[in-house]
Amino acid sequence: MKRLTRAALALAATLSLGQALGVTRGGQMVYGRYADSQFLDPVLNDSNLDIWILTNLYDTLLQPTADGKRVQPGLASRYVVSKDGLTMTLTLRPNIKFADGSPITSADVKWNLDRARNPDNGAWNNLIESIASVAASGNTVTITLKHPDPVLPSALAAFNTAIMPQKLFDAAPGKNDAEKAKAFAEKPIGSGPFVLSEWKRGSYMVLKRNPYYWKKGEDGKALPYLDTLRFEILPDDNTRILKLQAGELQGAEFIPLSRVAELKANPKLNMMLFPSTQVNQIAMNTRPKLKDGTANPLTDVRVRQALNYAVNRPALIQLVTFGNGKPMKSLMSSATPLFDKGQKGYTYDLDKAKALLAAAGFKNGFDVTTMATSGSANDLTLTTALQQMWGAVGVRLKIEQIDSATKVARRTAGDFQMNTGGWTDDLADPSEVTGYFATKGETDAAHTGFSDPTIEKLFPQSQREIDKTKRAAIYKQIQTIYSNAAPIIFLYETPYPVALAKNVKGFYQIPLGYNVFEKTSIEK
Numbered sequence: 001m002k003r004l005t006r007a008a009l010a011l012a013a014t015l016s017l018g019q020a021l022g023v024t025r026g027g028q029m030v031y032g033r034y035a036d037s038q039f040l041d042p043v044l045n046d047s048n049l050d051i052w053i054l055t056n057l058y059d060t061l062l063q064p065t066a067d068g069k070r071v072q073p074g075l076a077s078r079y080v081v082s083k084d085g086l087t088m089t090l091t092l093r094p095n096i097k098f099a100d101g102s103p104i105t106s107a108d109v110k111w112n113l114d115r116a117r118n119p120d121n122g123a124w125n126n127l128i129e130s131i132a133s134v135a136a137s138g139n140t141v142t143i144t145l146k147h148p149d150p151v152l153p154s155a156l157a158a159f160n161t162a163i164m165p166q167k168l169f170d171a172a173p174g175k176n177d178a179e180k181a182k183a184f185a186e187k188p189i190g191s192g193p194f195v196l197s198e199w200k201r202g203s204y205m206v207l208k209r210n211p212y213y214w215k216k217g218e219d220g221k222a223l224p225y226l227d228t229l230r231f232e233i234l235p236d237d238n239t240r241i242l243k244l245q246a247g248e249l250q251g252a253e254f255i256p257l258s259r260v261a262e263l264k265a266n267p268k269l270n271m272m273l274f275p276s277t278q279v280n281q282i283a284m285n286t287r288p289k290l291k292d293g294t295a296n297p298l299t300d301v302r303v304r305q306a307l308n309y310a311v312n313r314p315a316l317i318q319l320v321t322f323g324n325g326k327p328m329k330s331l332m333s334s335a336t337p338l339f340d341k342g343q344k345g346y347t348y349d350l351d352k353a354k355a356l357l358a359a360a361g362f363k364n365g366f367d368v369t370t371m372a373t374s375g376s377a378n379d380l381t382l383t384t385a386l387q388q389m390w391g392a393v394g395v396r397l398k399i400e401q402i403d404s405a406t407k408v409a410r411r412t413a414g415d416f417q418m419n420t421g422g423w424t425d426d427l428a429d430p431s432e433v434t435g436y437f438a439t440k441g442e443t444d445a446a447h448t449g450f451s452d453p454t455i456e457k458l459f460p461q462s463q464r465e466i467d468k469t470k471r472a473a474i475y476k477q478i479q480t481i482y483s484n485a486a487p488i489i490f491l492y493e494t495p496y497p498v499a500l501a502k503n504v505k506g507f508y509q510i511p512l513g514y515n516v517f518e519k520t521s522i523e524k
Helices: 001-021 049-057 106-116 166-172 178-182 237-245 257-264 301-309 313-321 349-361 376-391 404-412 431-438 453-462 468-486
Strands: 026-035 063-064 071-073 076-080 087-092 130-136 140-145 194-200 204-209 230-232 271-285 365-374 396-402 418-423 488-501
Touching: 049 194, 049 204, 063 257, 071 076, 087 106, 087 468, 106 130, 106 166, 166 178, 178 230, 237 257, 237 376, 237 488, 257 271, 257 313, 257 376, 257 488, 301 349, 301 468, 301 488, 313 488, 365 376, 365 404, 376 396, 376 418, 404 418, 404 431, 418 431, 431 453, 431 468, 453 468
Parallel strands: 026 230, 365 396, 365 418
Antiparallel strands: 063 071, 076 087, 087 140, 130 140, 194 204, 204 230, 271 418, 271 488
């Protein structure tokens, strides 16, 4: 009787605290995504469609702060860097577990870091190329570096260094890492707030709460608050919004900026514009010939510069973002550390564009094709506007609307001429965006085929330069060279538009793009 009384009192106290804090546990949130994930492996993925789901399934040693500018403890409760900068020692939290209940060990961490830094694995190994070796002992992980690395703490908070259970990965069917990764990624087990429960590709994905998650909520009990999180794949913007307005969704991403004002006026919704590091651009295939063997005018830098000069960015920002953007002046966002404020970007100058085209032998223009995501109102508005703008200098733009998965596959295969796209930093550092867009690396400069010998020399230097002033000077030079070479159409920076039902609390998207559902609740 006494025990029952204590239990009842404890329950009452917990309920009272939870109610006082305005947090409801349980229930399901249905969230509309514009496209499905492709490959749920932290190391071998190549797209935000994967990354922004991975962070709900896997956990990292360190984590980005909510403002996306620093790191904080994750699976490691603390880390220490030696005075010479060549050793980092991390201490794992006690009694942490994967979603199947098995313990997370320092041996798991060593295996994951060794896998993530393997040059044969994926596009992101350069983020931790400074690691010479990893040693595991008890709850301690010791990382020895080839050289001091200013980026490493941020890299240990990024998706590709997420910790997976080695035993379960090894037990997955397959003869090699790639085959095992493919099998494991269908039913991944991590230590993030949720674990994958169902996945019907192209239709929906269901995540259930991880009962072993280590973080505590405001009521003192383990996060997350939600029982389940269901992602509905709805490529059409209007469909996502209609379902949201009808109460069939409690959240929807990539709201067209043209609908922001309308949804802000809806008393049942919270229309959020989260601060971001997002830049929007059109990548150009710079190879001399296209996949079908035809000559490619975009291989000429003068043509690429001309197309940039023929873009009226202030008009695009009003037309596409409804004023919720600003001109893009560098390959990186102005919110990215070491962004060079002196970058001028491309002005709107039709005379200069015509002169450059004439000098390149295209006085009468040429035909060019861009891929655009089908169902995306932003992409359609953007490319239609560019048709008109480039038409003024004789360039005839054909718009090819295709689904997101096909678009990603063709981009990766280099089977395109132009491709609409956006980028969001995953690190609070300029190295990731630079490595992805400006160097050959694993992505062949964002699959454009672009290469510049000076950037190829400067980038490795930037990865080991501890002096902040010298490092900033290197990135200034890289940004200037890249801007002049123009392998992309520089468009604009935008926030993250997410619409939520009024009773959704605790969801946020950090400037690095991660969707954070661990503290999300559905209030009654």
